[in-house]
Amino acid sequence: MSHSKHIETQAIHAGRINDEQFGSLATPLYQTSTFVFENAEQGARRFAGEEAGYIYSRLGNPTTRQLEQRVAAMEGMEDAAATATGMGAVSGALMTFLQAGDHLISSKAVYGCSFALMSHLLTKFGVEVTFVDMTEPENISAAIKPNTKMIFLETPINPNMVVLDLATIGNIAQQHKLISVVDNTFLTPVLQQPAKFGFDLIVHSATKYLNGHGDVVAGIICGNTEMINQIKMTVLKDIGATMSPHDAWLILRGIKTLPIRMERHCANAQKVAEFLEQHNKIANVYYPGLKSHSGYKFIGTQMQAAGGVIAFEIKGNIEDGAAFINRMQLFSIAVSLGDAESLIQHPASMTHSPYSPEERLEAGISDGLIRISVGLENADDLIDDLSQSLAQI
Ligand SMILES: Cc1ncc(COP(=O)(O)O)c(C=O)c1O
Numbered sequence: 001m002s003h004s005k006h007i008e009t010q011a012i013h014a015g016r017i018n019d020e021q022f023g024s025l026a027t028p029l030y031q032t033s034t035f036v037f038e039n040a041e042q043g044a045r046r047f048a049g050e051e052a053g054y055i056y057s058r059l060g061n062p063t064t065r066q067l068e069q070r071v072a073a074m075e076g077m078e079d080a081a082a083t084a085t086g087m088g089a090v091s092g093a094l095m096t097f098l099q100a101g102d103h104l105i106s107s108k109a110v111y112g113c114s115f116a117l118m119s120h121l122l123t124k125f126g127v128e129v130t131f132v133d134m135t136e137p138e139n140i141s142a143a144i145k146p147n148t149k150m151i152f153l154e155t156p157i158n159p160n161m162v163v164l165d166l167a168t169i170g171n172i173a174q175q176h177k178l179i180s181v182v183d184n185t186f187l188t189p190v191l192q193q194p195a196k197f198g199f200d201l202i203v204h205s206a207t208k209y210l211n212g213h214g215d216v217v218a219g220i221i222c223g224n225t226e227m228i229n230q231i232k233m234t235v236l237k238d239i240g241a242t243m244s245p246h247d248a249w250l251i252l253r254g255i256k257t258l259p260i261r262m263e264r265h266c267a268n269a270q271k272v273a274e275f276l277e278q279h280n281k282i283a284n285v286y287y288p289g290l291k292s293h294s295g296y297k298f299i300g301t302q303m304q305a306a307g308g309v310i311a312f313e314i315k316g317n318i319e320d321g322a323a324f325i326n327r328m329q330l331f332s333i334a335v336s337l338g339d340a341e342s343l344i345q346h347p348a349s350m351t352h353s354p355y356s357p358e359e360r361l362e363a364g365i366s367d368g369l370i371r372i373s374v375g376l377e378n379a380d381d382l383i384d385d386l387s388q389s390l391a392q393i
Contacts, residue, residue: 086205
């Protein structure tokens with residue numbers, strides 16, 4: 001499938017394998033751990049890379065392959081590697097290209113477990129990490145050292161919805177020949193394609209919007225063929241964080257509706273954010289679709305729209321916040337995002353608890369911050385739910 005097709009078409013057709021045997025319209029699910037060789041010589045040729053073909057599902061699977069080709073096409077990248085979870089994607093991208101003695105520069109505020117991976121696990125293996133505030137891109141330039149190898153960021157940032165400037169940061173990475181990695185989970189290729197700004201690797205928690213139905217944990221890494229092969233043949237093969245074919249099959253089903261789901265997530269979130277912004281019990285709303293947000297200027301250039309996640313602070317103390325969350329009826333109290341169901345959570349005690357209180361403060365993640373993932377319900381019903389709980393503060 002050509003990369004030039006529109007994304008709505010790619011979401012349905014890219015990477016599609018024709019089932020020549022039975023003509024199945026839906027993607028066949030190759031729920032198999034291994035693949036039978038015709039003879040010993042064929043097995044040897046496949047292992048030696050002399051003959052194309054599948055060997056064992058940890059190394060590759062036709063259903064999973066279809067998903068990889070679809071997401072790569074949607075991101076405008078050559079190839080992709082599917083992973084067991086989003087963290088499998090983040091760790092696969094980082095661990096393949098970093099070794100002891102290398103220096104990594106990361107945005108200060110990132111998803112809690114990405115922070116834990118970089119600040120606790122990678123440092124154990126001798127990788128040096130500097131966390132910087134990337135809203136001032138000169139902080140990145142100032143942190144670059146002779147052994148700097150890679151930069152890592154996400155935008156909008158989970159959980160505070162700060163938007164980072166991909167064009168400027170991509171330029172800095174290219175000038176200094178750094179491997180640039182961006183986590184595109186929050187916007188998906190439907191709303192933002194970091195490859196256009198020169199980023200080398202794009203990672204996703206496919207658990208979120210790509211699948212969209214809250215029934216899978218999965219991840220994916222997109223990049224050029226060489227880098228993706230390197231990831232597959234080293235970290236993914238030997239650590240084993242590969243995606244199950246059944247999960248790939250579910251995501252292939254979910255991704256067909258990604259463009260129309262994103263449209264509704266954005267429209268609903270815009271209405272909800274505007275409601276929250278004018279409410280007298282709300283102290284701050286962080287949503288790039290609001291004119292008051294520092295990221296609003298990137299809409300229409302870097303990102304097509306603001307996505308479905310909103311962060312806000314209510315007026316009141318931590319207990320008021322917990323009581324507010326507990327009173328919600330339509331919003332489920334759950335971590336994750338990008339599902340049909342609206343979700344609400346408290347980053348400081350949940351998704352971002354791997355940060356110490358001091359580190360959270362440094363990263364601009366306040367203790368009172370509440371994060372919602374606006375689902376696909378009717379926006380007025382969601383607003384009614386928020387309204388009843390806010391009225392009781
Ligand atoms: C931005 C971002 N990246 C990565 C992850 C990790 O993904 P997973 O939970 O699928 O491992 C998450 C999970 O919340 C996330 O929000």
